[in-house]
Amino acid sequence: MNLMRSDFSRLFWFGWFLAMLLVPAGMYAAGMRARPIEERPMSRPPDFNTARLFDPAYYGALDKALVEQNPAREMAIKAYARLGYFLFGDVTGTQVAAGKDGWIHLRQTLLGDCIPEERMKSQVDNLAALGNALEASGKSYLFTVAPDKEAIYNDKLTPAQAELSACRTANREQLDTLLKQSGMEYFDAWSALRKLRAEIAQPVYVPYETHWTEYGSTVFIEHIVKLFAPELNLGPLVEIEPQTKTPDLGRMAGMYFQRDFARVRFDRGGHQNRNSNQVPHPEPGRPFVHNTSTSNGAPLSSRRVLILHDSFMYEAWDQVSQFFGDTLYMHWDSLTPERLATLVSTADVIIIQTVEREAFERLSTHFETDAYASAILASSPELEAEAETFWPRPPSDAP
Structure with a gap:
């Protein structure tokens, strides 16, 4: 009996070995490539x-x-990742971690050292100095932090993850307090999104994506419209055709599944069209994106809006263009004091948005000194002409 079991075992593993050789070879012979x-x-x-x-x-x-x-490598990785996630609730990959109830978390949002209050206060003071310089230049501005989803859905963290992220939580609370005390024009998105989560049935974040949903981004849109264009009517919020895409956390875990994401717009009457153009500029950084929009119904604000942003703003582009007809987006990767001063010279409104997980590094990188405030205060009339090369005015707005 033992001999038969041994022979069967040998045959099984020999067949498995042949399959591991012949299946990829057959796929390669059929023209499939990894x-x-x-x-x-x-x-x-x-x-x-x-x-x-x-x-x-x-x-x-x-x-x-x-x-x-x-050629079978990608299939094997995806199959292994999906089996672990959908069957056992676990995820693979160094960038992600499995939370409670099938939620996936970005490890970056869980890890980090506690930042001394004195250092963070110095950085916030330099950020506030930029705000003062913008006001002195006759500009309106706003600073906001797009929360990590763990700040809004902390009940989806395991006890170990909650303990691991203690410094992140302390840093978040400290930054929020310092921003409120700074006197800056600051939008507390943490409180707004927690409130929205409690009020609506639709999710403001989802288990397998780092970014807020379009429902979540509406708290930001409502705030900037009321602050910078209070004369405009918001209108009721309506759902439009959903967008199918591959969630970023699923992709990081090796799972390339697709999901439908709800999309929403403000029903303002008529129809607003957005036109988007990439604007090359000298290195470093990504191209600027110049969005213009028109409306055959409700009016648009004529104020030129400069938005310093990261990937969270991609969920809100169309909603912003429902209210503002001339918007330039500059990614943090492109930020320098001189470049900001140039674009500010031709802007009416400046919105500074950062995601929470990058906020502390960006404060450290850009606001250890008051270089940005100094660049704004040293602005000259020549800068506006230079800005026109990156951010041309629509013909009807030309002075």
């Missing part, structure tokens, strides 16, 4: 020569190339 999941070129087989026959590094490089070039 796609890289990481954002880098796949490894290539090393060049062979007889001198490398006894070189362990050669076989290591060859093994890595064969694994990465395997």
Whole structure:
């Protein structure tokens, strides 16, 4: 009996070995090729020569190339990731962690050192100095932090994750307090989103995506309209056709499933159209994005709006364009004191938005000194002409 069991075991593993060889070989022969999941070129087989026959590094490089070039590799990674998530509630990958009730969390939002209050206060003071400089230049402005979803759905953290993120929680509360005490024009999105979550049935964040939903972004839209264009009518909120996309946390976990995401607009009457153009500029950073919009119904604000932003604003572009007809988006990657001063010279409104998980690093990178306030105060008339090359006025607005 033991002999039969042993023979069956040998046959099973021999068949498994053949399948592991023949299935990828058959896929390759059929013209199928592996796609890289990481954002880098796949490894290539090393060049062979007889001198490398006894070189362990050669076989290591060859093994890595064969694994990465395997046409079944992507399928295996996705199958393993989906099995772990949907069957066992676990996730793979170094960037993500499984929370409660099927929620996935970005590890970056859980980890971090506690920031001394004196250091954070100095950075907030320099940010407030920028706000004062903008006001002195006759500009309206707003600063806001888009919350990490863990701040709004902290009940989806495991006890271990809640303990691990204690410094993140303390940093968040400290930053919110300092911003409120600074005298800046500041929008507390943490409180607004917690309140919205309690009031509506629709989610303001979802389990497998880092960004707020379009329902979540409406708290920001309502605030900037009431602050910068109070003469405009918001109108009721209505759902439009959902958007199908691959959630970013699922992708980071190796799962490329798709989900429908609710999309919402303010029904202002008539129809607003958005036109978007990328605006190249000297390095560093990403191109600016210039959005203009028209309306055949409700009026639009004529104020030129400059928005310093990150990926959270992508969920709100169309909603912003329902109210403001001329908006320039500059990503944090493109920010320098001189560049900000140039664009501010031709703006009426400046909105500074950062996601919570990047806020502390951005404060440290950009606001250890008052360089931005100094650049605004040193602005000259020539800057507006330079700004026109990046941010041309619509023909009807030309002076």
